[in-house]
Amino acid sequence: MPQERRFILLGELARVPEACQFVRETARQAGLNDKQADNCELATEEWCTNIIEHGYGRQGQTGRIEIICQSLPGAFRITLHDDSPPFDPTTLPTPDRSIPLKDRQPGGLGWFFIQELMDTVQYEYRDGRNTLIMTQHNPNVGDSHSAEQPDPFPARTLANGVRVITPSGRIDSANGRQLEAALLAQLDAGFTRLVVEMQTVNYISSTGLKVLLTVMRRAQERGGSIALSALTRRVREVFEMSGFDTVFTLANATDEAARSLEG
């Protein structure tokens, strides 16, 4: 993904959800988890609302807020610039959360939320602009090897339209769900005839067998099927012992497996 993405919010409240969605999606793509992306989304709304209502709004203006999302090593950074009058949130009182409801001021939570939701928050007024810089930490972000991690289930299409998926290593309860999702995604993409090429799979558990069975049923519902090729001896033995060798076509070569799916 690109290291930096920008969004211009024209300063009206109705458009704040678009900014939130932009930040949330960018945060997820950058490698933050769901909860962290939720935090970024909420912090973005709180800040933009403050700027629109109290910054531009107080002057009866509408203006723009520039939102820049960056992936840094280990951190996702959101920078928000606006041209409204200086709005230093650090002078705002911290709401007292211990007081009873009847004595509560209903508002004033926005800035408090931002500080609580984000790992770092920094405000400055520079060159005539309010600038808020906030980050959420996660080791997955901006980590070049995680960003370029190879696809665990590489896929290719043969001349006869059969799709070949090549998992490697173990297929067990730790990654069975992932394999299932990857195979079902192939079906959803319209590839209903699948060959799972097993030459680099050195172990399959009963969970792995169940995944293949589920996928085969789903493929058959759509008029296709699944075949396996190039099993190592150890993996073939698991199929034979469990009787699954009578359920699936187990071919030596991928071409042969693909041909079994034709017609």
Add this chain to the structure above:
Amino acid sequence: MHISVSEMRRVTLVEVSGRVDSPNATKLGESLNEQIDAGHTQLVIDLSNVEYISSAGLREIVSAAKKVRAGGGDLRIASPSQRVQDVFQLAGLLELFQIFPTQVEAVGSF
């Protein structure tokens, strides 16, 4: 955001769905105020279909709750998602509201 209000025997049930955020929170406030102005002070807000709420939404719920409590009534919350509950928690509001896992329990609590 969508709001639907049903009158029950003792309770007015306000079912909210979608996002409750700064552009639309005042609509929720207006809807709650209409009920309060009509003399309904036993309110249940069902949040089960609310996927997102910001401080703007909480502000409306807090103002409405203050009003109904001042009139001897109450505003209770039914089935918030974990995410919505987290926002109540963040605001220190979790302990200040009666929150029920289901609509039936919330309505029946009055």
